[in-house]
Amino acid sequence: GESVGLHLPTLSVQEGDNSIINCAYSNSASDYFIWYKQESGKGPQFIIDIRSNMDKRQGQRVTVLLNKTVKHLSLQIAATQPGDSAVYFCAENARNDYKLSFGAGTTVTVRA
Amino acid sequence: DTGVSQDPRHKITKRGQNVTFRCDPISEHNRLYWYRQTLGQGPEFLTYFQNEAQLEKSRLLSDRFSAERPKGSFSTLEIQRTEQGDSAMYLCASTPTGRYLVSGYTFGSGTRLTVV
Numbered sequence: 001g002e003s004v005g006l007h008l009p010t011l012s013v014q015e016g017d018n019s020i021i022n023c024a025y026s027n028s029a030s031d032y033f034i035w036y037k038q039e040s041g042k043g044p045q046f047i048i049d050i051r052s053n054m055d056k057r058q059g060q061r062v063t064v065l066l067n068k069t070v071k072h073l074s075l076q077i078a079a080t081q082p083g084d085s086a087v088y089f090c091a092e093n094a095r096n097d098y099k100l101s102f103g104a105g106t107t108v109t110v111r112a
Numbered sequence: 113d114t115g116v117s118q119d120p121r122h123k124i125t126k127r128g129q130n131v132t133f134r135c136d137p138i139s140e141h142n143r144l145y146w147y148r149q150t151l152g153q154g155p156e157f158l159t160y161f162q163n164e165a166q167l168e169k170s171r172l173l174s175d176r177f178s179a180e181r182p183k184g185s186f187s188t189l190e191i192q193r194t195e196q197g198d199s200a201m202y203l204c205a206s207t208p209t210g211r212y213l214v215s216g217y218t219f220g221s222g223t224r225l226t227v228v
Contacts, residue, residue: 009152034217043116043203043219044155089154098143099168100217102154 010107019077023090023103026071030092034100035064035075038087047075047088077108085110116220118204124226125194132190133223137206144187145217146179147203148172155203161187162209194227201225 013019025033031052036044048059050066050073057064063076073090087107091100117136125131137144142163147155158177160168163184173179176194181187191198201224205217 036219041221041224043205043221044217045219046217091154098160099145099157100155101157105152105154 007104008106009104010109012109012111013080014111015080015082017080019075019080019084019108021075021077021088021106021108023073023075023106024071025073025090025092025101025103027092027094027101028071029094029097030101031095032093033064033066033073034091034093035062035073036089036091036102037084038089038105040086044089080108080110082110082112084108116204116206116218118202118220118223120223121221122224122226124228127194127196127227129194130190130192131194131225132188133202133204133225135187135189135204135220137185137187137204138218139185141206141208141218142184143207143209144181145205145207146187146189147205147219149201149203149222150199158189158202191225194225196227199225199227 007022034049035047037047038044048062048064050057050064061078065074087105089105090103093100119134144161146158149155157170158173159179161181164181176192179189201222203222205219207217
């Protein structure tokens with residue numbers, strides 16, 4: 001599968017391969033994290049979330065991993081499909097706060 | 113009510129004109145947020161309402177920007193004397209009350225503003 005160790009703005013992946021998208025966060029007070037998918041001309045769409053008391057959470061074809069020690073979040077997409085082509089953002093929320101802070105997005109392009 | 117609605121979807125205006133955008137949140141959501149997104153960037157927080165009360169404003173929200181939510185339902189975002197730097201996607205989101213957002217924010221499709 002395709003993976004990146006550091007955040008990269010773009011990721012090209014072969015259809016059927018696994019994708020890994022990375023995100024670093026900076027706020028030590030953040031305890032809730034969300035991955036969003038954004039297609040062209042649309043608003044961000046919720047994919048999966050994770051609380052800081054967890055290290056891993058799985059959804060349908062997606063897994064989010066959280067490493068609080070190094071303030072790192074990743075999204076794994078299994079068997080990437082053409083419909084997965086989009087921009088992916090991680091967002092963090094701190095305790096006693098209501099707003100989300102978004103990271104830099106990663107544009108995923110799926111090759112047929 | 114299947115989601116957050118924003119109107120218009122696109123707005124082209126001349127520099128110096130005033131524009132107003134509308135957001136209709138999910139009906140049972142009492143929290144409403146405005147974000148701005150420029151090309152290639154993640155959304156940036158502008159302001160937040162709980163019911164009709166505007167509880168927080170970002171420093172990004174200059175005095176040319178004003179947001180209202182008069183009856184705790186729909187919200188409007190007005191930009192006066194638009195500048196080219198205001199060109200962006202303006203996103204609205206809503207959530208119910210609760211510390212952990214069951215499915216994160218629900219975002220609308222946004223209003224794309226182009227100032228020429």
